[in-house]
Amino acid sequence: MPEGTTIGEGSTGQPIMELADRCLIPVYRRQRVALARGQGCRVWDTEGRAYLDFIAGIGVLAVGHCHPRVVHALTRQAGQLWHTSNLFYTEPQARLAEWLVRRSPFDRAFFCNSGAEAVEAAIKLARRWARERGESGRFEIVTAERSFHGRTLGALSATGQRKYQEPFEPLVPGFRTVPFNDAAALAGAVGPSTAAILLEPVQGEGGVYPADPAFLRAAREIADRAGALLILDEVQTGLGRTGRLFAFEHFGIVPDAVALAKALGGGTPIGALLAREPAASVLQAGQHASTFGGNPLVAATALATLQVIEEEGLVGRADAMGRYLSGKLQSMSSRTGHVRQIRGLGLMVGVETDVPAAAVVEAALRRGLLVNAVGPTTVRMLPPLVVGPAEIDEAVDILGAAILEAAGEKG
Ligand SMILES: Cc1ncc(COP(=O)(O)O)c(C=O)c1O
The missing domain is CATH 3.90.1150.10 (Aspartate Aminotransferase, domain 1)
Structure with a gap:
């Protein structure tokens, strides 16, 4: 264990930063x-x-930071039940799912712990959905250049930025990218092997580039014509950020599924995949899971966060x-x-x-x-x-x- 730095009450930042620099894997430029x-x-x-x-x-x-209603929900739940695993039912998780499906076109939710995991769940849902229909050759996901979907290998393979991918090759097979906002290129890339189109309504990490409304509407039509799903990554745009509860509301389309995270937990780690039927029911017991996903502590905090978003x-x-x-x-x-x-x-x-x-x-x-x-x-x-x-x-x-x-x- 590294020695020589004690961080106590009233410490200034310098020893904290030295300790962090010495003990953490240096993946962040802080x-x-x-x-x-x-x-x-x-x-x-x-x-x-x-x-x-x-x-x-x-x-x-x-x-915002430390909203009193969210702090109250978190501390109340912390004194009651933190974690159970998903071998059992808990009220906060069920109520959180209900809140989301009642205010959206989606029928079901899966909870995980981050944006990347929500994207992973979306990729697995798309692959299962195709196989359920007997189309095992339909596994490709078409994404956009300059997109960002996360750091886990599946989400990284979906990401349209070589700089994040190149150090970790080989990537997961079955992804291809097209230029963002290029409907003709998207139409050309989608076909009988496409399970889903995966897009951000506003590319966030790529530099804050909103989708053209015509592009997202074309994506919806192209997916429908090809028999593929349209999945939106609303990890950054979702839950009010763009001035609508879901960014897709700006564009007059409804996707088959959305990935959420960031705003959902009010700062506690939670992600979600929301999906419409029939795709919402293709992942069956044993096919996907998360030990922490939607545990009572984060679910209660997330529910309070969403209630504040709505009521305020x-x-x-x-x-x-x-x-x-x-x-x-x-x-x-x-x-x-x-x-x-x-x-x-x-x-x-x-x-x-x-x-x-x-x-x-x-x-x-x-x-x-x-x-x-x-x-x-x-x-x-x-x-x-x-x-x-x-x-x-x-x-x-x-x-x-x-x-x-x-x-x-x-x-
Ligand atoms: C659109 C989008 N998808 C996925 C992710 C990955 O989320 P996380 O860092 O929670 O895994 C991000 C993170 O910035 C994101 O902006």
Whole structure:
């Protein structure tokens, strides 16, 4: 065991970061900040410095940090029953599934622990669905270039970015990619061996690129014509982020299944696959499972999170605040220059500049704003859905100053 660092009450960030750097497998490129506490749209580091959190745990904290109703649900459940395995029924899991199917076109839910696992479940569902119909040669999944579906091998194989895949080849067979928003290429790639088309309604990790409505509508038609499923990866876009409960509502289509995670648990690890019949019933007992999936602790927390999203009108708020944020960014961009494009939907926004995004992110951090880079020149903003106009004003002012600083001009 590494020795020499004691982290106790009142420790500052430095020993925490040294310990982490020494003991953790170094897969993350982290900012040199140790966070200690959060409330609403703000977090504080170990030295007590406050930051406006426009990353929200990468789109996870829809209801903000430590929402009292979610804290209450979590602590109440923690004193009652944490975990049972899925060998038994529990009320929080059943009620969570009911909440989701009642407010969506989907008939059934499967719970897992992350976005990647929700995608894995979707891949298995697609393969089972084809085999159920006696089509064992139909196993291919068609996805989009620049997509991101997760780090497990199946989800990684579905991901349309070589940089994530290349170090881990060989990939799982049965995936092919087409350019995003290219309906003709999609039509050309889908055929009798296609089990499913898998798409993000807004590509998040790829740089915040919304789908063209015509492309998603074409995807629905192409899937139907070929006898394949249309599955949407709404891990990042789902549950209010884009100003609709599900992003597909913007596009006038209904997929056969969606993968969810991020916002679902309010910060506790949970993912879900929701599916419509007949596909929803093809995975049978023993064919898929997760020890932790939807355990009472996370399910109770997730249910409370969804109730807050609904009762506080956060989906409509995301829509309104998304418009407000875009307007503010537009005027900031005409003041400061250096902004090439503002992309997104609702409170999922990418700001593409002509300066390195990493420099903008660092300058913003020093000025008390958390944002992150998705691509060499694109900064992403994913504030909690409880964000208000004053916080947006503050964030956009800081971002403008950070862009100028990164450009070497007076910020
Ligand atoms: C669209 C999408 N799918 C899947 C994932 C993977 O989720 P996780 O990191 O929870 O496995 C992500 C993560 O950013 C994502 O944005």
